[in-house]
Amino acid sequence: MKVLQRLLAKPWEHAGEMEGIHGGNVAGRPPGRTGLYVFLGVVTSLFLLFSISHQMRSTYPDWTSIAEPGILWFNTGILLLASISLQLASNAALSGSPRPVRNELLAASVFSVLFLGGQVYAWKLMLDAGLYAAGNPANAYFYMFTAVHAAHLLGGLWFLFKALGTAYAEPHDTALPGRIGLCATYWHFLLLVWALLFYLLLSS
Amino acid sequence: MAYVAIADRDHEQHLHDPQSFVTKYIWSQDHKIIAIQYSLTAISVGLVALVLSLSMRLQLGFPDTFSFITPGEYYQAITMHGMIMVIYLLTALLLGGFGNYLIPLMCGARDMVFPYMNMLSYWVYLLSVFVLLSSFFISGGPTGAGWTLYPPQSVMPGTPGVGGGIVLMLISLVLFIVAFTMGGLNYVTTVLQARCRGMTMMRMPLAVWGIFTATVLGLLAFPALLVSGIMLLLDALAGTSFFAPAMLSMGEESRHAGGSPILFQHLFWFFGHPEVYIVALPAFGVISDLVAVHARKNIFGYRMMVWAILSIGVISFVVWAHHMYVSGMNPYFGFFFATTTLIIAIPTALKVYNWVLTLWRGNIHLTVPMLFVIGFIFTFINGGITGLFLGNVAVDMPLSDSYFIVGHFHMVMGVSPILVIFGSIYHWYPKMTGRMLDDRLGRIHFWCTLFGTYAIYLPMHYLGILGLPRRYYALGDTSFIPDSAQAMNAGISIAALFVALSQMIFLFNLAWSRKHGKPAGGNPWNATTLEWQTPQTPPVHGNWGKDLPVVYRWAYDYSVPGAAQDFIPQTMAPEDVPRDVGSTYDGREGAHA
Ligand code: HEM
Ligand SMILES: [Cu+2]
Numbered sequence: 001m002k003v004l005q006r007l008l009a010k011p012w013e014h015a016g017e018m019e020g021i022h023g024g025n026v027a028g029r030p031p032g033r034t035g036l037y038v039f040l041g042v043v044t045s046l047f048l049l050f051s052i053s054h055q056m057r058s059t060y061p062d063w064t065s066i067a068e069p070g071i072l073w074f075n076t077g078i079l080l081l082a083s084i085s086l087q088l089a090s091n092a093a094l095s096g097s098p099r100p101v102r103n104e105l106l107a108a109s110v111f112s113v114l115f116l117g118g119q120v121y122a123w124k125l126m127l128d129a130g131l132y133a134a135g136n137p138a139n140a141y142f143y144m145f146t147a148v149h150a151a152h153l154l155g156g157l158w159f160l161f162k163a164l165g166t167a168y169a170e171p172h173d174t175a176l177p178g179r180i181g182l183c184a185t186y187w188h189f190l191l192l193v194w195a196l197l198f199y200l201l202l203s204s
Numbered sequence: 205m206a207y208v209a210i211a212d213r214d215h216e217q218h219l220h221d222p223q224s225f226v227t228k229y230i231w232s233q234d235h236k237i238i239a240i241q242y243s244l245t246a247i248s249v250g251l252v253a254l255v256l257s258l259s260m261r262l263q264l265g266f267p268d269t270f271s272f273i274t275p276g277e278y279y280q281a282i283t284m285h286g287m288i289m290v291i292y293l294l295t296a297l298l299l300g301g302f303g304n305y306l307i308p309l310m311c312g313a314r315d316m317v318f319p320y321m322n323m324l325s326y327w328v329y330l331l332s333v334f335v336l337l338s339s340f341f342i343s344g345g346p347t348g349a350g351w352t353l354y355p356p357q358s359v360m361p362g363t364p365g366v367g368g369g370i371v372l373m374l375i376s377l378v379l380f381i382v383a384f385t386m387g388g389l390n391y392v393t394t395v396l397q398a399r400c401r402g403m404t405m406m407r408m409p410l411a412v413w414g415i416f417t418a419t420v421l422g423l424l425a426f427p428a429l430l431v432s433g434i435m436l437l438l439d440a441l442a443g444t445s446f447f448a449p450a451m452l453s454m455g456e457e458s459r460h461a462g463g464s465p466i467l468f469q470h471l472f473w474f475f476g477h478p479e480v481y482i483v484a485l486p487a488f489g490v491i492s493d494l495v496a497v498h499a500r501k502n503i504f505g506y507r508m509m510v511w512a513i514l515s516i517g518v519i520s521f522v523v524w525a526h527h528m529y530v531s532g533m534n535p536y537f538g539f540f541f542a543t544t545t546l547i548i549a550i551p552t553a554l555k556v557y558n559w560v561l562t563l564w565r566g567n568i569h570l571t572v573p574m575l576f577v578i579g580f581i582f583t584f585i586n587g588g589i590t591g592l593f594l595g596n597v598a599v600d601m602p603l604s605d606s607y608f609i610v611g612h613f614h615m616v617m618g619v620s621p622i623l624v625i626f627g628s629i630y631h632w633y634p635k636m637t638g639r640m641l642d643d644r645l646g647r648i649h650f651w652c653t654l655f656g657t658y659a660i661y662l663p664m665h666y667l668g669i670l671g672l673p674r675r676y677y678a679l680g681d682t683s684f685i686p687d688s689a690q691a692m693n694a695g696i697s698i699a700a701l702f703v704a705l706s707q708m709i710f711l712f713n714l715a716w717s718r719k720h721g722k723p724a725g726g727n728p729w730n731a732t733t734l735e736w737q738t739p740q741t742p743p744v745h746g747n748w749g750k751d752l753p754v755v756y757r758w759a760y761d762y763s764v765p766g767a768a769q770d771f772i773p774q775t776m777a778p779e780d781v782p783r784d785v786g787s788t789y790d791g792r793e794g795a796h797a
């Protein structure tokens with residue numbers, strides 16, 4: 001428990017001791033990655049609270065279960081593919097081969113956009129079936145969950161597109177592998193979040 | 205390759221110096237400028253909230269004399285006053301202002317680790333302020349739902365601002381949370397990864413610990429406000445029924461059915477209670493540093509202070525329902541939350557003891573910052589003790605929604621943090637501008653503020669015990685309330701006017717001293733922490749000149765026996781410490797109480 005040890009230090013002793021005392025960067029990773037982890041903490045808090053509210057609200061008597069559009073299964077698969085492509089892109093970037101990096105990034109972008117399109121289509125199916133948000137809290141949670149998740153993915157796409165641009169324009173940019181790695185982590189995380197939300201939607 | 209600490213690397217990436225006025229002062233990525241932008245914006249919007257409180261006080265003190273505020277406007281004033289004070293003033297000033305200014309300087313960094321995002325954070329915050337204030341200018345005006353925004357009344361006809369007001373409020377809050385998150389990621393990552401060589405976590409000043417922990421709390425708690433805000437927004441706009449139950453409103457059935465107002469309360473207070481500590485922890489941290497500097501003594505129990513900050517942070521997530529004792533909850537549930545509430549009082553009280561023990565036999569300099577420190581300790585004890593009363597279900601029941609509550613929370617999270625903020629501005633203004641604030645004006649400002657706020661808030665406790673309800677426009681001829689209550693209310697209002705006016709002294713001092721204050725030099729208080737050791741005052745872009753500082757000791761080497769000066773800066777190596785003639789002091793051991 002390094003953290004505990006650190007909290008037990010007696011800083012008033014041994015002034016001038018520099019042995020083993022480094023500057024910041026306790027974690028030994030680039031700040032962008034730490035920043036991302038902190039952000040994932042925030043997003044985790046956000047979706048956990050959404051989920052808890054869903055669990056509580058769904059016990060009320062006016063809750064009417066709905067059959068979610070089947071296309072959501074397809075979308076989930078697409079999101080999984082996006083995640084895998086990004087991991088491959090990240091691996092390729094680390095081993096320094098620009099061509100597969102470009103291809104996998106392109107694939108990840110296409111899959112992500114496809115996923116968003118699929119979610120929009122699911123909305124259309126819901127609306128066509130007359131399942132409006134105001135009609136029932138189960139419907140409302142469907143729209144809200146998918147929308148908030150999509151908003152997070154859109155935010156990620158901004159960075160993914162930037163990385164894609166760099167992969168074409170300056171494939172040897174030394175910052176590129178790091179950035180692609182961050183995107184991959186974020187996509188895996190959003191995949192997990194989606195799995196949780198989808199499970200909640202299906203189970204109620 | 206061994207990892208090179210960020211701080212040890214060259215920072216050419218953010219060191220292309222800004223050229224024009226616009227990139228230097230407006231579209232700036234420099235944490236010091238952003239800090240000042242945050243602070244000035246927060247103070248300005250705080251003045252709006254102050255004016256709103258005066259309009260309420262005039263109504264309460266002289267109900268038959270003034271007719272410029274209607275009952276509806278009274279609710280709008282309450283709501284905007286409370287929300288602005290808590291979120292847009294205190295949170296923004298303590299984290300966006302103080303956090304931005306102090307973290308890089310006190311940790312020995314050149315800037316925040318993500319300067320561009322830091323800049324965006326300020327501009328989104330400013331936008332959220334504009335959206336909030338714009339609700340004054342739409343038809344129907346701002347929402348009058350109270351700062352707690354409880355549904356169903358916040359989204360039902362009959363409450364002022366139910367059309368546009370509540371929507372703008374919620375949108376503004378969402379923007380604020382986005383801004384806070386961008387800032388918060390910076391503060392946390394900078395503390396974790398950009399400290400200079402030798403600055404271990406346990407060598408950090410307590411101000412950084414307080415701001416750091418408060419930021420973590422904010423990052424985890426604001427999502428609860430975001431969740432409740434989004435769902436409330438959907439209830440208001442899309443006709444969903446997350447929170448809004450079926451209601452007969454003015455003879456008409458509402459379009460909602462089945463929603464749970466209690467769900468909102470849980471979400472709101474899961475944010476709302478940590479919010480108290482988001483404001484309090486930075487204040488605690490800053491006070492610990494001020495008390496050490498101005499009493500020329502090391503802080504008593506540094507490690508205990510760090511642990512207390514951390515444990516308060518953790519426990520503050522399991523006390524939220526003490527704001528909901530009157531919501532009809534299960535008695536065991538209430539018992540649980542009463543217990544956690546009393547437990548969180550332990551580390552809090554510990555901190556108070558440690559401040560007092562730091563003062564004990566210190567070489568107390570009654571500077572203006574020190575006056576504010578003492579005022580804060582006093583006031584915080586006051587507000588803390590009434591908090592113990594309210595934490596107990598049985599005592600809280602009759603006092604809930606009375607003026608006792610208003611007195612309590614103004615003491616503990618109104619006056620206390622405001623005193624800290626004033627004290628810190630007197631303390632750090634010399635670093636920010638190179639000039640001292642005027643001492644005599646500072647003393648006048650302190651005594652007027654201290655006595656004035658006590659004249660406002662102490663009597664409120666008595667009014668509450670009499671049964672005066674909170675959030676009432678007028679009491680009319682309520683039979684159980686004696687006439688003397690009205691006299692007291694009039695007195696409180698006069699005190700409020702007095703306090704508001706005396707803040708003009710402070711604003712004048714800020715403006716006047718900028719040009720005419722005494723030159724401060726680099727380290728006017730003889731303090732040890734890094735921000736006082738910058739090569740230039742005010743510090744320039746990049747803070748440290750060519751080389752980053754190196755830290756050899758903790759932040760509290762004051763009055764070390766054997767050392768010739770009563771402070772040893774954190775940057776001073778043991779062999780460089782000047783010592784008393786004949787002393788064998790080796791410059792290594794601090795004087796720990
Ligand atoms: C001179 C300074 C201040 C004065 C005269 C003042 C006065 C008032 C008044 C008259 C109310 C309405 C009470 C009622 O009718 O229930 C109120 C409410 C409130 N004030 Fe202040 N206040 C001041 C400063 C502050 C500060 C610094 C804070 C920061 C925490 C604050 C936070 C609040 C909150 C949260 C409410 C509750 C709003 C609500 O009920 O929705 N106030 N204040
Ligand atoms: Cu609380």
